[in-house]
Amino acid sequence: MASRLGTQLGEWRATTAVAQSLADRIRMLLLDGRITAGERLPSERALAAELGRSRATIARAYELLEAGGYVQRTHGSGTRAALPAQRIHRPEAADEGVIDLTIASVGSTPGLHAATVRALDRLAGLLGTPGYSLDGLLPLRERIAARYAERGLPTDPGQIVVTSGAMHAMTVVLAAFGERGRAAVVEQPSFPHALDALRRTGHRLVPTPVSPGEGWDASHLVDTLRAQRPALAYLIADFHNPTGATMPELARARLAAVARTTGTLLVVDETCAELDIDRGWTPKPFAAHGPALLIGSMSKIAWGGMRIGWIRASREQLPQLLAARPSIDLGSPLLEQCIAVELLDDLDALLARASARLRAGRQAVADGLAAHLPGVPMPEVPGGLAAWIDLGGPWSTSLSLAARDRGLLLPPGPRFSSSGVLDRFARIPITWEPEVTAEAMRRLGDAWRALHAGELPDSTRLAASAVV
Ligand SMILES: Cc1ncc(COP(=O)(O)O)c(C=O)c1O
Numbered sequence: 001m002a003s004r005l006g007t008q009l010g011e012w013r014a015t016t017a018v019a020q021s022l023a024d025r026i027r028m029l030l031l032d033g034r035i036t037a038g039e040r041l042p043s044e045r046a047l048a049a050e051l052g053r054s055r056a057t058i059a060r061a062y063e064l065l066e067a068g069g070y071v072q073r074t075h076g077s078g079t080r081a082a083l084p085a086q087r088i089h090r091p092e093a094a095d096e097g098v099i100d101l102t103i104a105s106v107g108s109t110p111g112l113h114a115a116t117v118r119a120l121d122r123l124a125g126l127l128g129t130p131g132y133s134l135d136g137l138l139p140l141r142e143r144i145a146a147r148y149a150e151r152g153l154p155t156d157p158g159q160i161v162v163t164s165g166a167m168h169a170m171t172v173v174l175a176a177f178g179e180r181g182r183a184a185v186v187e188q189p190s191f192p193h194a195l196d197a198l199r200r201t202g203h204r205l206v207p208t209p210v211s212p213g214e215g216w217d218a219s220h221l222v223d224t225l226r227a228q229r230p231a232l233a234y235l236i237a238d239f240h241n242p243t244g245a246t247m248p249e250l251a252r253a254r255l256a257a258v259a260r261t262t263g264t265l266l267v268v269d270e271t272c273a274e275l276d277i278d279r280g281w282t283p284k285p286f287a288a289h290g291p292a293l294l295i296g297s298m299s300k301i302a303w304g305g306m307r308i309g310w311i312r313a314s315r316e317q318l319p320q321l322l323a324a325r326p327s328i329d330l331g332s333p334l335l336e337q338c339i340a341v342e343l344l345d346d347l348d349a350l351l352a353r354a355s356a357r358l359r360a361g362r363q364a365v366a367d368g369l370a371a372h373l374p375g376v377p378m379p380e381v382p383g384g385l386a387a388w389i390d391l392g393g394p395w396s397t398s399l400s401l402a403a404r405d406r407g408l409l410l411p412p413g414p415r416f417s418s419s420g421v422l423d424r425f426a427r428i429p430i431t432w433e434p435e436v437t438a439e440a441m442r443r444l445g446d447a448w449r450a451l452h453a454g455e456l457p458d459s460t461r462l463a464a465s466a467v468v
Pocket of ligand 1: 104105164165166167168191236241269271272296297298299304308309385467468
């Protein structure tokens with residue numbers, strides 16, 4: 001049986017400096033969160049057999065990792081992955097000149113300061129109250145519900161629970177409806193932290209493919225639901241992160257109908273749903289087609305720093321959500337909710353500003369690809385956060401390592417997969433200012449050329465990082 005490490009190594013191949021290359025790859029998996037600190041790694045003999053390499057090569061790779069503090073070997077308990085905490089260099093955006101493409105999010109919307117000042121008056125009216133609100137401020141829930149109605153899904157404010165961002169919404173949803181030990185269908189690729197949240201709550205992830213041009217393979221998705229009868233399916237149906245694809249209405253309707261028969265709860269992440277550049281059509285939210293829990297957020301239209309999101313549930317689902325929440329937290333901050341109210345009062349302006357910034361970012365990525373990575377095509381990106389680039393071969397992790405040497409943080413494609421595949425792809429955000437993107441693409445081109453010239457990246461300065 002394939003080991004978890006073997007699976008995560010996916011399409012890794014090397015013909016020269018094999019031990020060093022393998023050690024680099026394992027270190028990357030570890031720092032990237034795909035192998036966890038403390039996890040037991042296969043024995044030298046087992047890994048050698050699995051990868052078709054000599055035992056001496058594997059022993060050398062483990063030695064290199066041990067020298068760097070990335071594995072611990074103890075007699076009797078084998079080889080375990082480790083993190084050399086004090087030695088890890090954490091390149092952050094704050095580090096001199098580092099560009100962080102692990103983040104796909106625009107900076108705060110220009111109206112945020114003014115909205116915050118206006119929100120103070122609204123907050124003043126709440127100061128005498130206890131301040132705890134499990135489902136959120138009514139004026140905010142009213143505005144969120146009104147937007148669903150505009151998008152074709154009549155919604156009562158009582159069906160909304162305000163949360164502290166979409167990831168927190170996911171935590172609450174999984175606390176209420178997660179089923180440890182059961183299958184959860186996820187897109188491949190998908191948003192890494194949602195995959196981690198599903199894993200952490202004991203779900204067995206079952207992938208279904210999504211690609212930029214073609215989107216979902218509807219038959220695969222339906223067949224998987226029927227075959228696995230999963231407890232949950234986690235979907236990003238609009239401007240999917242990272243591919244930018246949107247699921248057609250017909251596919252939504254069909255999927256909702258099948259999910260009903262297989263008893264699968266559809267959890268649809270709408271964090272990116274309003275990030276339209278030029279899609280040319282607007283589908284109804286998933287719950288218009290059948291039962292689905294919707295998750296939304298202010299993070300991408302206003303600011304990630306606000307930490308405001310929400311869940312839209314059916315009236316039947318609501319009590320379970322509200323019962324699960326208090327063991328996690330007792331409500332979201334009121335000032336941020338007041339700011340969200342102010343911003344949603346002029347949603348059109350908010351969305352227009354986000355759209356303009358994404359359009360400029362998309363152009364900068366397309367220009368950068370043409371100039372610095374000729375032959376790597378720009379995919380269709382009608383909206384969303386990123387371009388999902390097909391590198392034409394399994395080079396994403398190596399490219400990511402080489403990019404780090406040049407002050408560019410780029411999450412490797414497999415970070416977006418539930419099973420360590422997708423090394424042919426890289427996600428490039430379209431959210432950064434065009435000047436930053438232009439410099440990032442120049443560095444990426446430099447890394448690309450070095451890689452193709454056969455240079456080995458210096459992976460000693462790797463660091464773990466979040467991907468948003
Ligand atoms: C699909 C998706 N869900 C959730 C999030 C996180 O959202 P929040 O900041 O509201 O927790 C992101 C951020 O990139 C995302 O792309």
